Amino acid sequence: MSRGAQPAAEAGAQRLRGILLVVAASACFSLLDALIKLLADRYSPFMLSWTRYFFHIVVMVLVFGRSVGLGLIRTRRPTTQFVRGATLAVSAVTFFNAVALLPQAEATAILSVAPMLVTVGAVWLLRERAPAGTVWALSLSFAGVLLMLRPGGGLAGWGALLALLAAFMSAAYSLLTRSLAASDDTLATLFIGGVVALLCLSFYVPFVWQWPRDLTDLALMFASGACGALGHLMLVRAYSLANASTLAPFTYAHAACALVTGWIFFGAFPDALSLAGMGLIVATGVVMALRRRAPRG
Numbered sequence: 001m002s003r004g005a006q007p008a009a010e011a012g013a014q015r016l017r018g019i020l021l022v023v024a025a026s027a028c029f030s031l032l033d034a035l036i037k038l039l040a041d042r043y044s045p046f047m048l049s050w051t052r053y054f055f056h057i058v059v060m061v062l063v064f065g066r067s068v069g070l071g072l073i074r075t076r077r078p079t080t081q082f083v084r085g086a087t088l089a090v091s092a093v094t095f096f097n098a099v100a101l102l103p104q105a106e107a108t109a110i111l112s113v114a115p116m117l118v119t120v121g122a123v124w125l126l127r128e129r130a131p132a133g134t135v136w137a138l139s140l141s142f143a144g145v146l147l148m149l150r151p152g153g154g155l156a157g158w159g160a161l162l163a164l165l166a167a168f169m170s171a172a173y174s175l176l177t178r179s180l181a182a183s184d185d186t187l188a189t190l191f192i193g194g195v196v197a198l199l200c201l202s203f204y205v206p207f208v209w210q211w212p213r214d215l216t217d218l219a220l221m222f223a224s225g226a227c228g229a230l231g232h233l234m235l236v237r238a239y240s241l242a243n244a245s246t247l248a249p250f251t252y253a254h255a256a257c258a259l260v261t262g263w264i265f266f267g268a269f270p271d272a273l274s275l276a277g278m279g280l281i282v283a284t285g286v287v288m289a290l291r292r293r294a295p296r297g
Helices: 005-039 045-073 078-101 104-111 114-124 134-148 158-180 186-202 215-241 244-266 272-293
Strands: none
Touching: 005 045, 005 078, 005 104, 005 215, 005 244, 045 078, 045 186, 045 215, 078 104, 078 158, 078 186, 104 158, 104 244, 104 272, 114 158, 134 272, 158 186, 186 215, 244 272
16 A cells, blocks of 8 residues: 555544444434433433533543543633533523423434524624525425424424424534634533533522432433433544544434434334424435535535
8 A cells, every 4th residue: 555545544544433433422312312301200301411410520530530630621711611511501401301391303303403503603603604505404404393393293382492492502502612612622611511511500400309219210310421421522532533524414313313212212203294304404404514525616
């Protein structure tokens, strides 16, 4: 193999590892959602959000505490970090409430409009250039949501509204994360966000606190935090191996994984129209991600 071909092959292998890590992270997030849904009939989503970030922090301290140390809390923009952590807390509470009220796959699909909202926010707030076809993509994504929320579809109500609010909050903290990338370390952003979310939730959680009923529930709570932390850590590693435009289409694996976990854990599968709506949302997101990835002539 020539010297030129070897670096190219190594770069291709790195991209493949990055893609596999994104898909694995999506599976972790889908499992996290399923665990929350399993617990939601016995515990408040506020409490489950709190335990999710508590164990998230525990896992990060165990994994990175010795090697990174105070670097986990070092930031040049504390105000932005605090606002990002607060939006993270609101996103978790609203989505976990939505998952408690809706089938997991449908709730996840509604959340999948967040990347489209990020595109709008990046153009409006960060002055980025909108990719060609953005208006059509947003329209089709909105049509997909309407298909899922159609009269008689069974998804209208608080659950759907909470899932949409979670999508807006997810888009907000994604934009804040993007704005922090130039100034703060990714691991610090990941850790500080979890700490701020935990602190915000701590003001309310005493009013809804219940001790875990048994060791099984405690294990499920720990597993939810571990899945969240592991998923985010894999994303961090993935973005160190490949650029965002390469990985963006594969983040929609979350919706596909939610179909699988929803069916395995709860025996739930969307009807034909809901499945069509989910397909519209995911397909437009993937197409837009691929368009951003394509070189400009």
